[in-house]
Amino acid sequence: MAVTKSVPRLLENPHTLCPGCGHGIVFRLLAEVLEEEGYDQKTILTLGVGCCCNMNPPAWKGDVIQTAHGRAGATATGVKVGRPDLLSIAYQGDGDAYVIGLAETLNAAYRNEPITVITVLNNNFAMTGGQMSWTTMPGQVTVTSPNGRDCDITGLPIKVPEIVASFENVNYVARGTTISAAEINKLKKYIQTAVRNQIEGKGYSMVEVVSPCPTNWRKGVADCAAWMNEEVIPYYPLGELKNNNK
Numbered sequence: 745m746a747v748t749k750s751v752p753r754l755l756e757n758p759h760t761l762c763p764g765c766g767h768g769i770v771f772r773l774l775a776e777v778l779e780e781e782g783y784d785q786k787t788i789l790t791l792g793v794g795c796c797c798n799m800n801p802p803a804w805k806g807d808v809i810q811t812a813h814g815r816a817g818a819t820a821t822g823v824k825v826g827r828p829d830l831l832s833i834a835y836q837g838d839g840d841a842y843v844i845g846l847a848e849t850l851n852a853a854y855r856n857e858p859i860t861v862i863t864v865l866n867n868n869f870a871m872t873g874g875q876m877s878w879t880t881m882p883g884q885v886t887v888t889s890p891n892g893r894d895c896d897i898t899g900l901p902i903k904v905p906e907i908v909a910s911f912e913n914v915n916y917v918a919r920g921t922t923i924s925a926a927e928i929n930k931l932k933k934y935i936q937t938a939v940r941n942q943i944e945g946k947g948y949s950m951v952e953v954v955s956p957c958p959t960n961w962r963k964g965v966a967d968c969a970a971w972m973n974e975e976v977i978p979y980y981p982l983g984e985l986k987n988n989n990k
Contacts, residue, residue: 752779759803764965766922766955767795767864771804773932774862777939778806778831787831790819792840794871796864799835814845817852820859831860831942838865838879842904849904856913856947860938863904863950866957867976874960878902881975886960901979905952909986916941916949917986921977922956923969934984941989954980 752775761768778784787806791799793813800808811819816834824832834841834852841849841863852859868886869875875888879901883892895901909917916938920931931953938949954976956968963971 752776752784754778754784754805755803756805757802759798761795761798762957762959764956764958764968765795766866766953766957767798769922769928770862770864770931770935770953770955771799773928773935774833774835775804777932777936781936781939781943783831783939783943786829787833788823788827790816790823790832790834792816792834792836792845794837794840794869795866796835796837796840797871814840814843815848816840817845817848817857817859817861820861821852821855821857824857824859828858831939832858833939833942834859834861836861836863837870838863838867838904839869839877842902843869843878846904850907853908853914853948853950854911856911856915858942858945858947859949860942861948861950862935862938862953864953864955865980866955866960867901868957868960870957870960874957881979903980905950905985908948908950913947914950914986915947915988916984918950918984919952919954919980919982921954921972921982923954923972923977927982930982937987937989946988952980954982 754775790809820832820834876886882895918934921927941949
């Protein structure tokens, strides 16, 4: 008999993401984890500005606060102060969390705020047309780096999870990807651990998700996967960067 899985209650409405985008997979994993943990109706998401805005209602049938650009970490902190009985999750893209909102992201982590942060890294400012981000790879062509990113001028791609993991009191930091079924299963475990840490009052957790962006990379899904395996993931290695539960 074939095994079927129902759609999580939080995702009963369609989203408007581009085909091949990893955000939709992350939406599904987070919705599954919250339902399995019994928190699908006891969570407030704070959204950065970017493709993550697709998680606004009606696509996401839970409580959402749309923040100003880069301010999700600060807003999620305020949510947790005001409603410590609820889960407070900041959901952002790399441009929002690591460029516009780098100060808010690092300060929340440095203070070990009891929130969960999920950041989708797709190496560009995807919602606004594919401009170069601080995570854009060396030589990567974007609309603002038409000759490829020159790291001698712009600096190397930033690794924020590694910075956060260096803060002693931060509880959990992991990096996953949506590139294959096996990696998606691992990613769900990372998200579940991060959510459980907040439920158990263990402090700050971050999960970064390395994700394809076929529209702005101008590649098919298979070519996206190949490029990620060859270039992106070797620079942004996957796995748990810090786990104080062990």
